[in-house]
Amino acid sequence: MKIGFIGLGNVGGKLSGSLLRNGKELYVHDLNVDLVADKLADGAKAVSGPAEMMRLCDVVITCLPSPAASDAVMQEMLPEVRPGKIWMEMSTTDEAEVKRLGALVIAAGGAAVDCPVSGGCHRADTGNIAIFAGCDRATFERVLPLLTTMGRRVLHTGDLGSASVLKVVTNYLATAHLVASAEALTTCAAAGMDLNTAYEAIRISSGNSFSHETESQVILNGSRDISFTMDLVKKDIGLFQDVADRAGVPLELNPLMIAMFDDAIARYGERELSPNIIKRLEEATGLCVQAPGFPSEMVDDEPEEPGYEVIPKGAQRAVG
Incomplete structure (x- = not known):
């Protein structure tokens, strides 16, 4: 082929x-x-x-x-x-x-x-x-x-078309988690918490997320390099907004995030790395939200494995 x-x-x-x-x-x-x-x-x-x-x-x-x-x-x-x-x-x-x-x-x-x-x-x-x-x-x-x-x-x-809907849904959630992590880490820094300890507390608790385990690490390193930029976030959450608008869902959180990224793009440029959404809070508080020992970029340390089809819970494998 x-x-x-x-x-x-x-x-x-x-x-x-x-x-x-x-x-x-x-x-x-x-x-x-x-x-x-x-x-x-x-x-x-x-x-x-x-x-x-x-x-x-x-x-x-x-x-x-x-x-x-x-x-x-x-x-x-x-x-x-x-x-x-x-x-x-x-x-x-x-x-x-x-x-x-x-x-x-x-x-x-x-x-x-x-x-x-x-x-x-x-x-x-x-x-x-x-x-x-x-x-x-x-x-x-x-x-x-x-x-x-x-x-x-x-x-x-x-x-x-169904995959594209779910993709922008997951990117919306990842953005919400990123914004929440930025607010959480900045608040911890402002409250005098050790940020290495704060990272672990979030990681082992109900506050954890995929975004925290990845993006929070490069935020704390200071590189902020997750190979994703603010214009791409704005595109993705804009596509999610389009899905919700067509379905008649009156979203509240997503419009706020769109406004936040519009502001960040106006300040830092559309090609700014997306985890630098935290810079808005760093500038507002005068804090530098960084800590030692975190990587400058994420590397997948799991060995490559053969792929497989995921079957949704409660569903039976379809027969072609």
Whole structure:
């Protein structure tokens, strides 16, 4: 099977690396020629653009920074879509947009999957990240071997678009946990608590979260480097707001977080690292919320393991 991968940034570069590391025949494309060159050195092959990639490959994966970027790439690929071709959208994108583009692929005889990842860039690098997949069951069975190569836990979420909804839900929760952790750590510092002890107290208690175990560490180190920037947070929680608005849910917390990140972007720039949302509190209090002994970046120290399908509680494994 020939696999194409478009978008070799923070996440896409690592996911495509897992495919190469596991011996897949991979064609790559990105507007950044240096990122392409790195993959060619690892054994990938280059193409002239999205159209040639769809023409050559059985499966084309996109992992792009915005719905607009995915649309632009799809417009180039669509004339080359034929029966048997599969488009896998691994970008964090809008449910309505992935349904619209997927319908175009399906109308041309192909198949479409939205399959975003969750769990941090450090886990994407080792193939231990979680992957959601929205598509019909037959298509899911076809792409499952690729998904279990790129990720450890793979969840079939339902129809096309369902994975994108759940992805922005999880990113909303991660953002809420980040903001809460920033407030908690700053309050601990202001109250004179030892921050190493405060970190452990939160970690071993009901206050723990994935965000605390990762982002709080790089906050306390001072690097604030989680390979994720404020503009991407703003995009993700904006997409979550769109889902809630379409469903008629009167959110209260998310609009506050959007306003907080708007303010932070105005102060520090849209490419500022997202854990530096704490800088707003550091500036307001005059505190430096840091402590010794924490890493400057997160590294997945778990060995790469074969991926598998996660079956929801109370559900039986579907038969393709």
